[in-house]
Amino acid sequence: MALGTIGGDGRTTARVEQEIFSRGRDLKGSSFKTLMFSALGVSILVLVVLIVDVLVDGWPVLTTRLGGFISGTLRSQSTDELLGISQGLAGSLWIAIFVILLSFPIGIASAIYLEEYATQGRLTSAIDIAIRNLAGVPSVVYGLLGLFLFVTTNNGESTLFAGGITLAILVLPIVVITSAEAIRAVPSSLKQGAYGVGATKWDVIRTQVLPFAAPGIFTGTLLSLSRAIGEAAPLILVGAITDRLAPRDRSIFSPEQLDDRFTAMPIVIVGWVQEAARDVGFAAAAGAAIVVLLVVVIAMNSVAVMLRSYFEKKRG
Template structure:
């Protein structure tokens, strides 16, 4: 900006042309940088599709893991992932929503509340493998759940706890205060205000946040390795105490084998995992759209 700008109507000076040229180059660079990210996504998907599509068939879903790549499938892993998904939702959802309601609607605005809030923000940044160590020491060893589904589900529940709490708090905060005041004005108690006014209005936002957090849990590998999920299981789990595997772990198990055939089945497994995640995200988007229409 140091140069003299051309007076209105005059011919642009060399300096002006240079500044405009810089501007164009910069704009193109920024656009290109954005495209690099998008391109990486496209290449990644193309890579997985190219390797995995030939093996992406019905037999993949109905076969168990096998030493022979041509017979290997994701049945046990898919069942394990669905078990984990259901149980994690069951454990994490009520506690997280209750915590969010407490923080937004009940908690006094004091130092302790700020501390809890800060703690939740920091928990959200703890690497997932550290949660695995907590799960290993507490659920697997101390509580004696051993290498079971329930140990895995509890570990992932505490992993996504902060994520759901933060999303639910935002949803609760977005409910206009006038609604609360109107309900209080009619003599409602705090819980009546929350349960009959605030929660129903915040629920779509809470559910969207929960589904997105759960899709993170479904994609997690490291914490489940810590709590002892294994890569080779030839049965579907029947109860909370059963050993289990999940899709990402099965995929990791296949990736770490040197044979090219297992790389292909790993790619096919990735396609199953991505399909599951896409279905969950589609559900979240549908919820969000419905919510926006209602407003």
């Protein structure tokens, strides 16, 4: 077999083998591949080092007094038994509520308008340009907007209200863009089928578009929520206080909280990082607070990413 002649030109199998079998390793190619992989590898390694670093820094607090840390409040000494993040957690929860109540409905409704109602024209392209540019505005500029709108008109007192709305505005373009993408992916055959039996536009949106786009919209809203929870710069601008917040008698979830000065998880972390220059113990507290924040944020992102790939697979 191996010595059989192929065709009439005297080419043997062995000779063809010799010609087309790869000659050793492609050194250039494999080193390029390795280089590209190491770029990805380094990026992932950085993430691992980062997580290990905050875990190591926060470890003493997390292992010895996690419960007290979560229920504790902001204190002036890192050794204080009552030091903790309850106010930060409460503030971040309030921010999440603002985002859910404001950004989600307005963002999803904008996306529906752009994808299902808007006709080509000046208004539509103006809305489109506005949303795309808003998505690229640095977060600190949203802080300036919040400062301008709420704080200066409120005798310089910053409130949870101002911070919550500022972050809701910040993530609005993300909600619009991800929701619009999800709506665009709805097969037109479904919409046509519904129109074909006499459905109105709202019927089609309600019964076909939204159910089909729901997983994509949910993914986008989850990502934007985690972005809002991790964002600090706009809050600093609207004046979330970065150091001590006096413990209060009433419940931190009471509605009066809306008119109080507030803090949030990222702000607590920034404050403690600054305190660490004076009192090194705060670095450990900041590390522990970061672990708590990261657990929440990474959990939300992971759910969003997994949900998306699940539906991508399911729908081919």
